Amino acid sequence: MNMPELEPFDFKTASESDLKKEYDRIASEMIDDQYAIEIYFTMEMFENFKELPSILQDGEQVLAFCSGYAFGKDHALLGGITTDGETWFIVVTDKRILFINTGKFSGLQQISIDFDNVNAVSGSEKLMFGEIRIQDGDTERIIKWVPKKMIKPFTYAAQDAMEKRKKANAQSISPTPSNDRYAQLEKLAELKEKGIISEEEFIQEKKKILAKDT
Missing domain, CATH: 2.30.29.30 (Pleckstrin-homology domain (PH domain)/Phosphotyrosine-binding domain (PTB))
Structure with a gap:
């Protein structure tokens, strides 16, 4: 709601x-x-x-x-x-x-x-x-x-x-230049560990980050 x-x-x-x-x-x-x-x-x-x-x-x-x-x-x-x-x-x-x-x-x-x-x-x-x-x-x-x-x-x-807050955090890890890929993945893992995003959301966002660098 x-x-x-x-x-x-x-x-x-x-x-x-x-x-x-x-x-x-x-x-x-x-x-x-x-x-x-x-x-x-x-x-x-x-x-x-x-x-x-x-x-x-x-x-x-x-x-x-x-x-x-x-x-x-x-x-x-x-x-x-x-x-x-x-x-x-x-x-x-x-x-x-x-x-x-x-x-x-x-x-x-x-x-x-x-x-x-x-x-x-x-x-x-x-x-x-x-x-x-x-x-x-x-x-x-x-x-x-x-x-x-x-x-x-x-x-x-x-x-x-x-x-x-979850959406704002997700936007903060939106894809940037490839040399920032590991920083994005680290941030994503931190959000998952805190329970802010689910395992499914983690996998989806991870795929997006990796896809931008291929």
């Missing part, structure tokens, strides 16, 4: 009122139900959203966000940070996935996962809530108690951003 193209929003210079408008815009794109928006997109989530200008890179755009209890593989640690019993704000941008926690006692905590390192993002729904799973190499990060209506928009946004 392709997400709509974004009108660039400058987080770095935005006022609080501008941030609230952008927060509301993204929420309305994720869920077409004003009653559900008022329930799920809380002021507590907006307090986390207000931290984004200090976290995002220049020009980085927010595609979707949600909140839930985040766990690492052992259900206690996430990127070395204890998360048990705490709600995290999880953001999909056009570059990465961010985990943000502005706990009263722990202060601002954040974890960033670049899309080059994300293997898969999936979601499952139950009656009112569900969970989102993010596969990052050998690490599976689980976000539980996510409102059901947030799960598909969040996972679709992440999957779409991953696909765009």
